[in-house]
Every structure is written in C-alpha cells, then in structure tokens.
Amino acid sequence: MLHSGLTFVSAAAQSGDGLGLVNADGSLGEVNAALRRLCAHLPGGTALRLAGLLHPDDLQTHQRAVSQVLTGQRSSVTFTARVHPDVPGAWVSVTLSHVRAYPQGDPAALLIVREAREQAQIQELQDQLRALKAEADRWRFAVNGSRDGVWDWYPQQHSIFVSSRWKALLGYRDHEFDATVEGWLDLIHPDDRPGLLPRYRQHVALETEAYEFEHRMRHRSGHWVWVLLRGQVSAWNEDGTPERVTGTLRDVTTQVTAQQDLRRTRDHLQTIMNAVPGLIGYKDRDLLHQFGNAAYQDWYGHSPERMQGLHIREVIGEAMYRQNEAHMRAALDGHAQHFERTLTDPHGRERHALFSYIPDVQADGVHGFFVLAVDITGRRNAELNLLEEREWARTTLNSIGDGVITTDPAGQVTFINPVAQALTGWSGAAAHGRHIGQVMHLTDMVTGDAMPNPLLLALKERRVVGMALDATLGSRDGQVHAIADSAAPIVRPDGTVLGGVIVFHDVTQARAMAARMSHLAQHDALTDLPNRVLLHDRIQQALARYRRNGRPFAVVFMDLDHFKHVNDSLGHHVGDELLRAVAARLTEQVRETDTVSRQGGDEFVLLLTELRTAMDVRAFTDRLEASLARPYEVAGQTLTVSFSIGIAMCPHDGDDVDTLLRHADAAMYQAKGAGRNRTHFFSPDLLASIESRHRLVGQLRAALRDDAFTLHYQPKVNAATRELTGVEALLRWTLPDGQAVSPAEFIPVAEESGLIVPLGGWVLREACAQARAWQLALGRAVPVAVNISGLQFTQADFVEQVRAALEGAQLDPHLLELEITESMLVTQPQQASDRLRSLRDLGVRLSIDDFGTGFSSLSYLKLFPVDMLKIDRAFVQDVTTDRNDVAIVEAVIGIGQALNLQVLAEGVETPQQVQTLLNLGCAAMQGYHFARPMPAAQAQAWLTDWPGANDSGR
Secondary structure, three states: OHHHHHHHHHHHHHOOOEEEEEEOOOEEEEEOHHHHHHOOOOOOOOOOEHHHHEOHHHHHHOHHHHHHHHHOOOOEEEEEEEEOOOOOOOEEEEEEEEOOOOOOOOEEEEEEEEEOHHHHHHHHHHHHHHHHHHHHHHHHHHHHHHOOEEEEEEOOOOEEEEOHHHHHHOOOOOOOOOOOHHHHHHHEOOOOHHHHHHHHHHHHOOOOOOEEEEEEEEOOOOOEEEEEEEEEEEEEOOOOOEEEEEEEEEEOHHHHHHHHHHHHHHHHHHHHHHHOOOEEEEEEOOOEEEEEOOHHHHHHOOOHHHHOOOEHHHHHOHHHHHHHHHHHHHHHOOOOEEEEEEEEOOOOOEEEEEEEEEEEEEOOEEEEEEEEEEEOHHHHHHHHHHHHHHHHHHHHHHHOOOEEEEEOOOOEEEEEOHHHHHHHOOOHHHHOOOEHHHHOEEEEOOOOOEOOOHHHHHHHHOOOEEOOOOEEEEOOOOOEEEEEEEEEEEEOOOOOEEEEEEEEEEOHHHHHHHHHHHHHHHEOOOOOOEOHHHHHHHHHHHHHHHHHHOOOEEEEEEEEOOHHHHHHHHOHHHHHHHHHHHHHHHHHHOOOOOEEEEEEOOEEEEEEOOOOOHHHHHHHHHHHHHHHOOOEEEOOEEEOOOEEEEEEEEOOOOOOHHHHHHHHHHHHHHHHHOOOOOEEEOOHHHHHHHHHHHHHHHHHHHHHHHOOEEEEEEEEEEOOOOEEEEEEEEEEEEOOOOOEEOHHHHHHHHHHHOOHHHHHHHHHHHHHHHHHHHHHHHOOOOOEEEEOOHHHHOOOOHHHHHHHHHHHHOOOHHHEEEEEEOHHHHOOHHHHHHHHHHHHHHOOEEEEEEEOOOOOOHHHHOOOOOOEEEEOHHHHOOOOOOHHHHHHHHHHHHHHHHOOOEEEEOOOOOHHHHHHHHHHOOOEEOOOOOOOOEEHHHHHHHHHHOOOHHHOOO
C-alpha cells in the first residue's frame, strides 16, 4: 500500500497536467510542478487558492458546482475556464473530484488542470471577429458620415465594385451604372487621364502609403464635376502584385471652384499690385514680410515668394533697416510715416524713393503696417538737371558741327549757333528777330529758283520736314553751300507750338564724293567705261524703249584676240595701256546714245541703240574693225590687235538682258573658235550647238565620276625589222545607251571645260598600270605612249603627276612616252623647255605629235629635249602620189636625222605607204595597216601573236 502511494506521488509530480488537493475553503494544499507554473503570476509567499488560479468571471460561473464537489454533494465537475487575468489568453480544462476526508480532514477534492488549446483558439477567433465587426461598424459609420463613394478593385480578376454613393456622386441610380474599369476611365476628363497612372504606379512601387488624384469626371447630365480619388492596396499577391485596391471618391467641386475663384482673385490682386508703378508690401508686428508686389524683385533683388516670412532686415539690408527702424516703430504705434530715402538696387542703379508706412489698425490694435514706395528718381533728377540741361543745350548747340537756328511760331529767329552763323553770314545779334527766310536764302541747285524754307512748313503742319535734295544756301558774302537739313516744330505737352528748329550742315564735299562713288560703282576703274552694272541698266532702258515704240537694238560682245600674249610677253602695264587705248578708240566710233562697256579682262560690250537692222550693224562692225586694226603706240611698242566679235539683235535673239548678253557671248565664242578676227551673228543653230556642248560637259562629268572611260591601244612597229616598238594609249568613251562618242567630239569640249586635266590624269595612271600588267603577264616590257593636252602640260604639278603615276604602277620611266604638240611649246618656250627637261631627268621619253601641222620653229625645236617626231597622217595619206607630201616627209626625216631624233609616221594604211616610207628612210610606223586601236585584252593577244613581238622592248 505504501509502495502504491509512493508510485502515485511520483507520477503526479512528473505529470504535465496540473494536480493538487483543494481544501474545503478553496485553498490549495499539495500541488505538483505543472500546477505551480500556472500560478507563477502570484507573488512569492502568497497562499495558493482557486480564485488566484482561475478567472474570476469563469470561477463565478461554476462556483456552485465547485462548492457541491467540495462539500461532497457532487462527486465531480469538469468545465473550461480562463486562467487568472494576470495570465492573458490562456484557457484550461478544470476537473474537480470529491475526496473523502482524511483523518485529519483537510483535503476535500482532487484538482486536475489541463491546457485547453482548442478553446483558446476559438476564443481568439471570436475576439478577432468581434474586433473586425466593431472596426467595420466604425468604418461604415465614418463612410456614411463623410458622404464619400467607396470602391473596391480586384486587378487580377478585372472586377471592380463601386458603392451606391459613388454612383450618386455622378448622378447615377444604383441600377443605372454597371461598374467596369473601362467605364470608369471613360468618365474621366481626357486631359486628366494621363495623371492617374503615374500616381498608382508610385504607390504600387511602395513610394507612397496611398495615392490621391484630384480630377474631373463627367456627370450623368453631361457636365464635369471635380472629384478627389483616394486609393490604397489593401491586399497583395505572393508575387508582390496588388490583389486588391480599395478607396473612396469624394465630390470636391465646391472646394475646387472656391479655390479657383480664390486663386483668380489673388492673381488679379497680385496683377494689380504688380502693375502699380511702385513698391507695395505688408509687415506684421514682428516685422516679418507677409506679401509684396513684383517691384521688390527690381528694388531689392528678392522675389515675393522668397521674401515670405523674412524679417525686414533681411529684405532691405542692415544699413537701411537702421535708418528706417524708428519709422517702423512709429507705424506699429499707429502713426503713419512718410519719408524719402536713396538706395542702390541689385542692378547698381541709384533710386530716390518716397516711402510711406501705413498702420494696419484693427479693433484689437495695430497688426502691422503697409509699405508703399514710389520711385521719384526721375522727378528729383529732372529738378536737379533742369538748369544743367539748359547749360548743356547752349554749350552743345554752340559746339556741334551742324548749323542750328530756332524761331518763334511766326518764324522770327530766336537763336543761331556759330556754325549757322558761318554758313549764313549772319551774326547772332544781327539775325535775332529777323524772319528765317531772310537769314536763310535757299535756292534749287539745278534751276536756281528760290525754295521755301522747310521750317515754315514744319510750323504750319506741325511735323518734321526734310530739306529738298538739291537745296543750296546762299550766304550774305555770296558763298553758296549745298546743304542737307531737317526742321521740326517745338511743341508743349498741351499741343501749343513754342516755335521751331532747323538743323542743317554743309554737304558740298559729301555730294561730290557721293557722285564720285556712284560713278566708280558703275564704271570700270581701268578704262572709266561703264561696267557690267551700268550696262545692265542701259540694256534695261533700251528694252523699255523697244516695248514702248518697237525700236530694235544690238548687243555686240567683243574679245581681244591673243591679249594674254601681250601681258605675258610685254607685261601687264603694257596690257593695261593697250586696253585704255582700245577703249578710247571704241568710244570714238559710237554715237552718244550708244554704250561702250568693259566687262573685265579683255572683253568689251557695245550697246547700239540707233542701228535698226543686221545690215546696219554689219556695216558698223566693218568700220569698227578697220578702226581697231590700226596700230597702237603703247609704252614704246607698236601693237596690232584683232577682235572676235559676236552680235545679238533685239528682239530676234532675245528680249531680256541676260539672254541678249548670253547669246552675244556665244556668237563671240563661235567667232573665236572659227579662227578669231571675225564677226558672227547669233543664230538658233549656234544656240543648239551651245546647248549640246553644255549637255556634253555634263555627260563628261558624270562619266568621270562613274569611271565610264576606257583605253584602246594601237601598236607601233619597225616596218623594216617587224619589231614591236610600243603602243599608243587612245581614249574611248561609250555612253550608257551603247553609243560611242568620237574623241574628235569630246576631247575639244573637255579641253574647253577644263575636264581634260582630271581626265588626262586618269589616262596617265591607267596606261602606266596597263603597261606594268603586260610586263608581268608577257614577261617583257611594252612601252606605252600617252597624249598630253596643253592645259594638262601647264599644270604646276604636272611632273609630280607623272612621277606619282609611275610610282603607283611600279613602271620603269623609260617605258612611258609622253606625246605633246608643237602649239604647247611655242607659247611659253622657256617654261616648256624647263618642264621637258624635268621629265627627261625623270627618265620619261618625249615625242612631238602631229609634227608639221603647227607653228614649227627649228630654233625652238633644237632647244627642246625630245626623242621623237611623229609625222601627221595628213602628210602620210597621199605620200605615194603627192610630191609635196613626199617633200614634207623627207624634210621631217631629215630634221630628225640632223637633230638625232627618231621619226615615226602615223596613219599608215596600205603596203604602198609602207614601202614609200621605208624608201624615204622612215621605218617606225603606226596605222591600220598593222593594227587598229584595241581594248587591253585584245591588244595583249595581238602582242602575243605579232611576229616581232619577242624583239620588243630590247
């Protein structure tokens, strides 16, 4: 029995449930550790009782049953109760069983206390439910009291709920509006929609706790109402996106309208204050700035916004504050203050101002004072300067370089300065009181007639009046001055005329200079003939006369032949003298109604207005040519010159200035191209030729750009040995449509337009590259000859161009032959000789092409370092039948042998020509008898097959 008791005691001590014995008075006797832990809230030493363990309210509920168990009236009772309030939130299951009294009689019941987790959870949920219900009630009461509309949006489900109040705000009954996001957005004013999404995104990005947006929405009746939208994410998805967004909508139309009205009123008031020509502000009793107009910015450098709340010391500065402090204190005591101050504004301008401090007197005292200030700098300065201005005016009028005379309203002189005295010959005393017409005697410079004084007209019409352009002033001593002036009335602010003033100055020299400058602007400086500007004006006048009375006229374009030779050989000073002599002779030949104009350089243009027909013009030009052909004695030289003349008739050849000049110029160039020293009339055929040439120039430029040219190569052979001596590169051009253009057609145009320079450079580089390619492909050298134009030869860097072409192709210089013509050498023989020697030093071979067709000069020829003479095909063509051609060929061969030069015959086409040339001693030949010009690939095949090809280049 004892052992069983010990076992029970041990088990009770280790039990997780609270165990103890309860006495009849409710006190606890023996308790195990678990029960003691439940009573841990009780202070140490306190007797344990059921009332200290269980919540009083729950113990009170079950008190009767507990008492019955303790007295033995009931064997046991079980119930759920809360632990004492000092242990919040804990629920336990309590079992109380009656125990028969021990002998000692203390214990009355066995107490078993077990934790009731389910009941605690249920109770917690019930508490939360009650709290949520109370919170919902509070929100419902708040929302109903605020009159806001409520909305609830589920973004992922694309659903939204809006309350009846929300709909009522916009004039809808509950059943009249089906809430959708799209329907909501459609009601928002289009100008306001862009502002909604950024605010929502900021809130979703957790940048704001909630978002608000004040905007307009369309009422059911069609008008716009202002609303305040408030929203907040009330639930989040696990991925961080909003699950639920809840908010309110409030009608704020009244508030917004009131704010707008207030803002307009404030803006209007501020605008009025800003427009006041002065400073307006308000300071409170603490001298803090409350408001002010825009003048503060100009006066003190502070904007009204920045000054808000600043102490007046910070606005006007310490020094000004100390000066004005007494006035401020007096104003705060209720006494208006008025005083003047001088200050310097932020722009460095000194201002003198009248200040007023007006107290703001209210029922409870002075709240502050108004500041009013007016800038009186102008008035003060005007007062100070009035006397100074009078002195300045007197000194200035006596010192300026213009004459000044003032009069009273009747035109009687009241003042005349020294310059006016000198120009009129009247002293101040003598002129005073005299009429202006007597002091200033004005006449017309052209007619000599008396002119009215402009001052009298200015007084009469009360306006500024200028002097006539040709006015002259006669002085008392007989001198005459050209003058320019203006006169004006002197008028009071009320419109009363005080008098008048006339200001004038001597422009005699200025008018002479203006006439000279006008002449220089319209005349050639060298010959004093009308220039291009004046010529255009004269032709315009001639055209106007033609349109009025049908009178035709002629435009003659003249170019001095070979004038460049005069400048180059005799110097530009001789050329200038010759041009002046020609101008004088031209002027002698025309009528006074005609015009002789120099266009620049060696070009002159005649405008013949009295010649009606082409026959009249031709007769005139014949006489003119005869006169111009007479020798000129210039700078000790006797010179004879000729002209190329082109003529355009109005209206047959044009009825405007540019067309007539262009057509006369074209006719002149036709005369120059036909050999110079002749006269050509313009014709439609000539116009067509010019237009064709212009088209050809454009096509040439395009061909150069598009690399549309090719080279053909014609072999050169030794007819005696059949040896190949080289090839000549010949330029060919085919249009995009397949039509070939003859070199005889496009080469002259290229030379005239200057395109021959880049074109010739391309030929030089291409020929060198091809010669090098053949050398590598055939294993032997193939010399190549390239024709050089005169313009290309005279380029300052021509030798460097040749060097660059050779180096670029890696071609030996002795394999390149440059063909030049005689005409390229005779114009500037020394320069040509130097350039040829530079080319010879480079290692290049040189030949004279078409020898015998130009201005051959043996004295020049022996000076030029050339290697070969090429006999022109014109002499080879009939060499078998024409003794003259035989003689010329023999002479050329003889010259070549005498000067140790090689000779080659061009244009050899028949066996008879070959044999004749061999008999005459010329073995080097070139022509169709041996081969036509061929493209590079075909020429390479020919070079391979030619019987003497293996001996070439030795």
